[in-house]
Structures are given as C-alpha cells and as structure tokens.
Amino acid sequence: MIGGGITGAGVARDAAMRGLRTVLVEQNDLGSGTSSRSSRLVHGGLRYLETGNLRLVLEANQERRVLLRIAPHLVWPLPFLFPVHRGDRVSLWRLGVGMWLYDLLALFRNVRTHRMLGKRAVLEAEPMLRERGLVGGARFYDAQCDDARLVLATARSAIHHGALVANYTGVLGLERTAGRVVGAQVEDRLTGERAVIRANVVVNATGPWSDRVRTLEDAGAAPLLQPTKGIHVVVERSRIDHREGIVFTSPIDGRVLFILPWGNLSYIGTTDTEATEPPDRLGTSADEIVYLLRSANARFPNARLGLEDVRATWAGLRPLLADRNGRTTSSRSRDHAIVQGSGGMITVVGGKLTTYRAMAREVVDRAMRELRFRSGRPRGSEARTDEEALPGGEAADLTTFRDRGLEIGVLPESVEHLLRHYGTEAAGIYNLGGGDRRLLRRILPPHPAIEAEVLHAVRRELAQTVEDVLVRRLHLYYEHPERGIPAARRVAELMGREKAWDEARIEQEARRYEEFARR
Numbered sequence: 001m002i003g004g005g006i007t008g009a010g011v012a013r014d015a016a017m018r019g020l021r022t023v024l025v026e027q028n029d030l031g032s033g034t035s036s037r038s039s040r041l042v043h044g045g046l047r048y049l050e051t052g053n054l055r056l057v058l059e060a061n062q063e064r065r066v067l068l069r070i071a072p073h074l075v076w077p078l079p080f081l082f083p084v085h086r087g088d089r090v091s092l093w094r095l096g097v098g099m100w101l102y103d104l105l106a107l108f109r110n111v112r113t114h115r116m117l118g119k120r121a122v123l124e125a126e127p128m129l130r131e132r133g134l135v136g137g138a139r140f141y142d143a144q145c146d147d148a149r150l151v152l153a154t155a156r157s158a159i160h161h162g163a164l165v166a167n168y169t170g171v172l173g174l175e176r177t178a179g180r181v182v183g184a185q186v187e188d189r190l191t192g193e194r195a196v197i198r199a200n201v202v203v204n205a206t207g208p209w210s211d212r213v214r215t216l217e218d219a220g221a222a223p224l225l226q227p228t229k230g231i232h233v234v235v236e237r238s239r240i241d242h243r244e245g246i247v248f249t250s251p252i253d254g255r256v257l258f259i260l261p262w263g264n265l266s267y268i269g270t271t272d273t274e275a276t277e278p279p280d281r282l283g284t285s286a287d288e289i290v291y292l293l294r295s296a297n298a299r300f301p302n303a304r305l306g307l308e309d310v311r312a313t314w315a316g317l318r319p320l321l322a323d324r325n326g327r328t329t330s331s332r333s334r335d336h337a338i339v340q341g342s343g344g345m346i347t348v349v350g351g352k353l354t355t356y357r358a359m360a361r362e363v364v365d366r367a368m369r370e371l372r373f374r375s376g377r378p379r380g381s382e383a384r385t386d387e388e389a390l391p392g393g394e395a396a397d398l399t400t401f402r403d404r405g406l407e408i409g410v411l412p413e414s415v416e417h418l419l420r421h422y423g424t425e426a427a428g429i430y431n432l433g434g435g436d437r438r439l440l441r442r443i444l445p446p447h448p449a450i451e452a453e454v455l456h457a458v459r460r461e462l463a464q465t466v467e468d469v470l471v472r473r474l475h476l477y478y479e480h481p482e483r484g485i486p487a488a489r490r491v492a493e494l495m496g497r498e499k500a501w502d503e504a505r506i507e508q509e510a511r512r513y514e515e516f517a518r519r
Ligand SMILES: Cc1cc2nc3c(=O)[nH]c(=O)nc-3n(C[C@H](O)[C@H](O)[C@H](O)COP(=O)(O)OP(=O)(O)OC[C@H]3O[C@@H](n4cnc5c(N)ncnc54)[C@H](O)[C@@H]3O)c2cc1C
Pocket: 002, 003, 004, 005, 006, 007, 008, 025, 026, 027, 028, 029, 030, 031, 032, 033, 034, 035, 036, 037, 038, 039, 040, 041, 042, 043, 169, 170, 171, 172, 205, 206, 207, 208, 209, 213, 228, 229, 230, 231, 270, 315, 316, 317, 318, 319, 350, 351, 352, 353, 354, 355
C-alpha cells in the first residue's frame, strides 16, 4: 500500500481485517497530504444534489451513519443553518426541494430531519446574520470530523489487525518480475536508509500524487486526475459570532460556502479552483483569502473580517477524476475510480473522506481477485469495518472517563479536549500522567492540550517530528495564536525522552518546527 492518507489507511485496515499481510508506506506523516486539509465534514454532500449524483449522496449518507457509530469521538453531528437572501442563486423553494431529497437519500435516518424556517426563526437562530434581503432558510444536519485524527485512528486499527505501517517512508521505484509489479523500493526519509518491500499486489493510494506514482509503473501513463485546489481560513469565532454551521451561497459568484465552528475558532471554506501548483508546494494567495472573507462579511456584516484577522489557513488538492465533459471545477465528479496499470498495480483515485471505507472495501475486493488469480487459492473473508470501532470509539457515552479525569485533577477544558481527541483512550493518557503528575499540565496555556499527549503521540500514534505532534495530533498549529511555536522546545524535550534524543537533536527538532511554522 503506497500512501498514508485516509484512502491508504482505509485500504490497509480493510485488508488487514481480512487477514492479508499488509504493509503501508507513507512518504511524510500519516494524513499530511489532502486528508488533513479537508473541510472536516463527513457529509452526504448537499451540494452534489445540484450535479445530480444521487448515488454518491446515498452512499455518503450511509457512510456518515457508519462513521458516527464507529468513531463517535472523531465524527460528531453538526446542525447547519442555510439562510437564503433575495437574489441568491439557490431560492428558498429550491432549497426546500433539495432538503426533502437530502433526507430521502438518508432514508430519513439522518441525525434529524430538516426544518424550513421563516425569516424570524432564522434570525433567532443566528442574530448576526444580515437581515436585509433575508427571506428564510433551512436547518439540517451533517457531521463534522477531525480529519487528521481519523486517518491516524484508521491506520492504528490496521496495525491492530496486523498491518505494518511506516511513515516517512517514500516509494522511489517499483520492483518488477516479467513485467509485473511485485514490490517497491523505499527510502526512510529520516535516515536515508533504503530497502525493497516485496508484495503480491501493490496499491497506489497517493491522492493528488497518484499520476506521479503511476509513471513509476508506466512512464507514458495518461493522467487520470484533474485536481482542484481548495483553501480554508481560520478566524476567531467571536468575530462572526455564529452558533451553528452556516452554509450559504457566495454573493460574489453563487458558489456554496460554509462557516464552521471549531471550539472558539471558526473556519471558512472553501475555494474550488484549477490546481496550478504541485501537491507538495501548495500555498494560499491573498486573493483566495479575500474571496472567502468578503463572502462571509456579506452574510455577517458586523464581522468586518480583514486579512489581519486570519489566524491560520490551509490548502489542499482534491484528487478529482479528470473530466471528459469539460465541467467546471465545482461540478466535477467526486466519484472514485479503481484502475489497474500495465504491471498490475492497482490505483485508486477520487472519492472523498466521507466515503473512504466503502472505497477501501472495493479496492480490497479487487486486490483479492488479483491474489486469487495469481495463486488460484480462495482467500480471506469480508472485513466488518462498519462494525468494529476505531481506537477510542468503543463507547459514545464518556461520562466515566470525564469523571475520572476531573478526579485526578485534569482541568475541565483539558478533559473535554482529551475526550474529543481520544475518546475512551483518554484513560490511557490519564495513566501516562499517573507516574508523573507534571504530565497532566497544559503544554501551552490557555490551549487545553496536556504534556502526556506528546508521549501518547510518540508511543501509540507514530509521531516522528515536532510538526507531527503540533500540527496533526494536537492541532496547536491551527489553534494557537502563535501557531504553537512557544511549545516547540518543550514538545521536543518530551519526544526526546521517548526517542533518546540528545540535547543537540532536541534543539534541532524544536528549531525545525519553528522554521516550518514561521514559513
Ligand atoms: C479543500 C478540500 C476540502 C475537502 N473537504 C472534504 C470534506 O469536507 N469531506 C470529505 O468527505 N472530503 C473532503 N475532501 C476530499 C478529501 O479530503 C479527499 O478525497 C481525501 O482526503 C483524499 O485522501 P487520499 O488518501 O486519497 O489522499 P491524500 O490524503 O493526499 O494521501 C495521499 C498520500 O500519499 C502520499 N504519497 C505520495 N507519494 C508517495 C510516495 N511516492 N511514497 C509514499 N507515499 C506517497 C502523500 O504524502 C499523501 O500523504 C476535501 C478535499 C479538499 C482538497
């Protein structure tokens, strides 16, 4: 398995659960590609109703139910308000029809069914919305998730079922026998060490990098992807002062945008433009940021958001299938495809975070056919990936875990943070602090993350660098006004204790993070 985003992690979990000997390699950190740069929604895809892809909406709605069940700490229901103003591209009438269809495609088993609201009810729900021109709206439900941690949890579940997972291990080339791909040459990106991994089936799940990896198999392989770029901006939630998730059409170009709550922050997203930069060198431009801020200001006039209010941004490439019909970026298909190259490598492209589990099952079905064809032996059974909880998701009611945290003196806000990040595994974090109570201290107050989490990240979540800890595991990079820079040294010290780093290495790792965060 090449690629440790949500797709690769999902395929590794499914394969390992079927008893296949599975190895997953990721060139950077798990989830460091597109899978930690999404809109963090596990959603049916209300927007896709407009493109008529009802099958995708049906499947995504079903997957939302599964993920809410197997990872209740990482995927949680979120109420949305969709206000409509006079002259909006989507009229109230059209929104009403869409809402019924959305509930229908969820088989009326969404968190709750939608409600259409009059102008007064919309303003009661969101008093800071622009009143002028408001005609009404709808409240509906979807789910929000911690995308980076969902990848980690999925990869860890794969490990639990016997998969070998290595981050910072990039594929440089493919091994071949009689023209068939039978393995890969890999390099440890931290030490420079090289090795060959042999495999009966190689799966390429490298998202926006897929076409690049396909050229290792066939230098002339025609590109499958036509990625589009999306950015998000993070601002203080109090500036917009909204209460729930807001979906709205941008008065600038009519595109559907949203403003989503994230603790005391909010993020606004997303753009959808042709990708002109390679996936490893993505940035956000002032134009992209201004477009999102102006759209939000038009709906929440008191916010008056400017560039100086932006706390953080992130950008990602949607690994979308190339479009033969010349459709615009927003209407390009979110479907996925599984193709096999001339050497037999299976490539999976497209799709979305929400549907990763279903996509992974299809990929492993294809891999099993290939294995049967090669060995002639029937293998493996179905993987019950929809039944077994992801690590930490074993219980939805976390009352006893909350009580225990408070009992041993963890601050209430840190307890809530731990339950949201780790679910039932919060107990393991408390235990880490059992021997050394200083580990229950916050790393960088007022952010609620505590020191014991750093040890957990190294021991159980494959963290190798300070960036892995502060960006994707603890999120201080996005959530702290100074991007977690003042915590770099302490995190490096704690990691150093686990990894036997000497003083020079600790200093170097801390500095590397500081340079990254300033950049
Ligand atoms: C702006 C934006 C918003 C989105 N919002 C949502 C949303 O709200 N909900 C939703 O369901 N979906 C959303 N998506 C879609 C979703 O994020 C992606 O479909 C999904 O994350 C793709 O995952 P992936 O594993 O295929 O790719 P990636 O996460 O990019 O993973 C591919 C991995 O392969 C690795 N790799 C590349 N080359 C090599 C190599 N040679 N050797 C080893 N490893 C390699 C990369 O480092 C990378 O980590 C959004 C996407 C974007 C861009």
